[in-house]
Amino acid sequence: MEMTALVLLGLFFLLLIANVPISVSIGLATLVTLLMSMDLQPAATTIAQRVAGGIDSFALLAIPFFILSGLLMGRGGIAKRLIECAMALIGALPGGLALVNVLSCMLFGAISGSSVAACSAIGSFMLPEMQKKGYNPGFSAAVTAAAATTGMLIPPSNILIIYAIASGGVSIAALFMAGYLPGILVGLSLMLVSVVYAKRHNYPLGDRLPLSLVVPRVLAALPSLFLIFLVIGGIIGGVFTATEAGAIAVLYSLLLSVGIYREVRVQDLPGILLKSAETTAIVMLLIGTSSAMSWLLAYENIPQTLSDALLTLSDNPLIILLLINLVLIVVGAFLDMTPAVLIFTPIFMPVAMELGMSQLQFGIMLVLNLSIGLCSPPVGSVLFVTCAVAKIRLEQIIKPLLPMYLAMFAVLMLVTYVPWLSEFLPALFGL
Known part of the structure; x- marks a missing residue:
């Protein structure tokens, strides 16, 4: 072995x-x-x-739908309207532009289901604006990179669907609800860091807009935000499955981008469909090969052996869970989220359950760990996309990211040791 x-x-x-x-x-x-x-x-x-x-799973059909929906939203002017809405609501607070950046990434990530799309769409607009107002380029990029990862926890999230399959059938609806509080908590922790940083560096306050300007901006963003309620409400209410919700998200995104906002032309659709197919093919190949590796690990009894070894390291569950977290953070820094979830779920989930952790809580802990890896060197995809959008070198973003890593790690510890954060909303809705 x-x-x-x-x-x-x-x-x-x-x-x-x-x-x-x-x-x-x-x-x-x-x-x-x-x-x-x-x-x-x-x-x-x-x-x-x-x-x-x-890849022979009905639940996986939701992924290409949500990928296509996210691309339509990304091209359909959604990011601009979400930023304007956030600017109207919180732009005048200390570190206002940084707070707008975080909130916009959270909203767009929740709508598109993609952290890379969030950092690209929001960053391309917010980063130049923040630099014009005197914000440090490295700090601006760090805020974008860290905030973009919240879309992995705030549903609809493709990676939560993949975890549901890897874990052996955890309810996707329950996972979606379980991700809300931790995802929002990560966003709030990043906002707190941003406020402290902005005050220390005396960044200027934004303009306080009159109500006559705030209301139209909020109303303009409501059709985009309604997608979240449509998808999640339908799944929780039992109106449709996650896969059917993906199809409905595509239809609604198409209506919004082509019919209402009119920022996507009919002649743009073939290119969007092709890009969606390419992304889906990459994701499905990752899922397929990762499933093969997971089978081989199980065939060789490696997960059980590692589980037994971990449980013999210490009698203290707190120590074992901390070790699992540290391993997963390192894994996330080197490995893409999809194979990481498929490979390490069967290895660590039995240990976590042996220590009294539910599959829901472990799934949120796992995804949050790997989300930190998305904005961590040497492989973090969000980190490098953000550097490219901001046109800065990698070393410029690392130092401002350090307090954000600490904030995200603090939330990770809360998720690990406080089951209520992951289990309250699913229990409230009877999932």
Whole structure:
């Protein structure tokens, strides 16, 4: 077992270092490891079956729908209206532009379901504005990168759907509701850091707008915000499934972007559909190859062995959960969220449940861990997208990010040790 794990993980990280795409690295590492115990033809056949089986799920149909909905929202002028709404509501507070940045990322991330889309759409508008007002470019980019990750927790979230499948059937509706309080808490903690930073550096206050300007801006954003209530309300109310909610989100996004806001033309749709198909293909290949690796880990009994080893390290559940968190933070800094969820859920979830943690609480803890990795070097995708949008070097963003890492880690500890944060809303709605 030790040799299998060593070959599998060693080859995987070696391929990653060689800049081989993640899905290919996972598939090749799994195939080569399997060749240690069987011939090429049965090994290749087994891998192919596991890849096909990994994506053979009705729940996964929600992902391409939400990807397409997010692209339509991103191109449809949604970001601009959300920023104007946030500016009208909180722009005059200390660190107002930073607070607007955080709130806009939270709202757009919740609507689009993509942290990369949030940092790109919101950052392309907010970062130049913040720099014009005298904000440090590194701090402005750090706010955007950290806030964009809240979309992974605030539903609808594709990664929560993937966790629901990896965990063996946790209710997607319950997971969606479980993500709200932790996601909002992360956003509030980032706002607190932003206010303290802005006061220390004497950043200017924004203009306080009259009510005659606030109301139209809020009303203009309401059609976009209604998507959240439409999708989540329908799922919780049992009107439709998460997959059907994705289809409804596409129809509503199409109506909003093409019919009401008119920022997406009919001739733009083929390009948007093609981009959606490309993104879906990448995600599905990651899910398929990660499922194959997860099967191999289970076949070699590696999760159970690691679980037993963790439980023998200490009798204190607090220490074991802290160790799991530290491991997952490191994993998130190197590995994309989709394979990380599929590979590490079967490894750590049994340990967490043995310590009294529910599948809901563990799922939110896992996603929050990996969200921190999205804005962490050396691989964090959100971090590099934000640097590209802000046109700054990586070293300029790291120092301002440190207090934001601490704020996110503090929320992570609360999620880990306070089950109420993840379980209150699902229980309130009977999920």
